[in-house]
Amino acid sequence: MYQLASNPTNRPSRGAQRVRSRNRTLMSCVHCKEKKLKCDNNISGCENCRRFGTVCLVEDPATKRQRPRNYLDTLEQRVALLESVLRRYRPDLANDHLVQYEALRPDLESSSQPGKNQECATSNLPSNDDEDNKADEIDELASKAGLLSLNAAGAEPYYLGSSSTFAFSRLINSSLRRVVLTSSNRPGHHGQPDNSQTVLPAPCLLPSYETAVRLSDAYFKNIHTQYPFIHESTFRAWEAALAGGSIDSHPVALFFLNAVYAIGALILPNSGQSPERLYISAQMYIDHILPHDNLEAIQAILCCAVYSLRSSVGTSYWKLAGLALRQCIDLGYHRSTRRLKSTTDPLRSEMRKRVFWSAYAMESQAAVMLGRPEGIPYQEVDAEYPTDVDESCLTATGVLGAPRSSASDPPTTITKAIHTFRIRRLLSRIHSSLYSKPSCSCAVHHTQESQIQQLRSEIENWRERIPPATSHVDEALSLFSTPDWFDMEYNYAILQLYRVQIINPKAGATETVFLDCLRAAEELCHSYRRRYLGKRTSYTWTAVHELFLAGLTYLHCLWTSPAAREAHSQGQVSSTCTDCTIVLVLMAERWAAAAPYRDIFEMLARRTMIMMDGKKNGEGTPPAVSTEQSGIMDEGGLTEWVTQVANAGIPEEFDGLLNGMVPDFASSQ
16 A cells, blocks of 8 residues: 555644644534434544445535535645646646745645655746756656545555546546647647647636537537437536526536536537637636446546547546546446346436446447457347436436337437447447457358358347337437438448458458448448538538448459459449539648648549449450559558558558558558
8 A cells, every 4th residue: 555644754743643633532523413423533434434335524514515524635636736827837827826825824835745845845937958857856746646535535545556536537527638748740749730728728717608509419419419428407406506506516517507608619610619728718627527426427528528529638548548437337327227227327327337338338339449458248248228218207216218128219319329339339349349359260260250241130120129210300420410320330330340251361251241331331431521511510520431341442442453443433433422522621731740641542533433443445454553543542652641540540451441442552551
């Protein structure tokens, strides 16, 4: 165990020890008072609270507010951390009152930074020469503040490894709160490069009630219907309290209000609200949520993941979704509630299902997209899907009304989300079954073939059970809200199912497989054009990946399959390539990091049209890639573009598709 108090340099003065000791003796915790138990007044949480698994809180005699017993220590460490960060990044705002405060409290800096003397604690603003030392001090201080935050929840001190909740708190500090301090130029970071220095936006007040409702409506109509991890009725109650001015002292509510409005502002870019400032405002309250390691903590992480998915800058969506999923596993949300005989109230039980399946869908989608191992094998999941009822039927007293039980029943507000969870689980099985094992022997090949047939049957069964479309009065602002959503998911699943065969000449893919992939890729390209060109549908990095994969698969089939070339005329190929190029151009205008995808596809599409033109003139097979043609393929730096795409963390699937079209590509690397 690693205990902060064991370090002599961290001990407060004897006078402070006597005052705090006297306060602990006189103040029993709220739980012990209610249960009429003897409280041992342990600073990190009394034994009774630990035994019952409750947060150890004491009541302030003056304000009657309930706080953790070490609340003052936590605030002191937090103030020291924020002041140090402010001096480093915004010295223009680090006014004299900060130094004066430290002069009055010399023990604060010395207790925050072991080994530092009083002169160091009261020194002037740091120079550029000792910036690295200051960075180390800030990290050390952040570690201690994080440990105190965990103790505030009544838990014993833990060794904080890279997998701890505190590690995520550090991720929040380094990535989320500084998300727009500077835009990253790294291709792997989905930020938009900018040579100009960006100033960290200041937190802002919550918008007016009318604007707030417009932002939350955009969220619940376009995000919540796909990832229903927030209870809308609870959120609306907070929103009503906001209008009445009675929400100021509720940090959990303030976090979710700011986070939802930030995401809503991303969906409605002309709302007049800054998503970055709202998001920064939300981060001011996240430390009140994360240390408790409960349902609300996972909901907060998922909010950050959704923001990251839709923002041009931010922390890795895969990391955030993966952390949320691991938190769910830690709390047992991936297991059946019936088998575990959970005694949780109906509302919380339903929200656990929604939170788990939202995290699972996000993480599996990101893992498939990036070609990375999934957070949990699909065999380990036996959690029930959420109850298929309208949002208004989910109350604190239980689920009202009968849930939807037949595919012919009218859909509820959560029906589409549940059906999406099912296809994401199928994609997870495809990823685990076909892409996580080597296929070298005949026996393995035979097994893979039977797996593909079985999975195709399940995909078709899923397609037959697609819920009927509902009419939308408002314009769809996300792909999920469009009528094409399930068709796009179906076609994407077909591409993922057969990609393992079409990129491997030894797999023996039939012409039917190539034609299926050609059709699915073509329909995806047309669907993206319909939904993005001239529409307000918001862009995501998932859309960039899926569209690029569809475009490459389409070209790959034309280059490698005679049946595919015969099935499509030059006009069809031109129309499909144009649709894919147009949308990639629109995406690259929003995200500069998407430009290599656009450039690669434009170059390959141009080369493919030359090949199709040759077919029209009577050539039966695509021409060999000559030295001159290889020069055409390298025009504009094809190899450099592919390297940028690879550095972005994109899986090997693109290499396999590219190799089929450009035989000299592999040898040129």
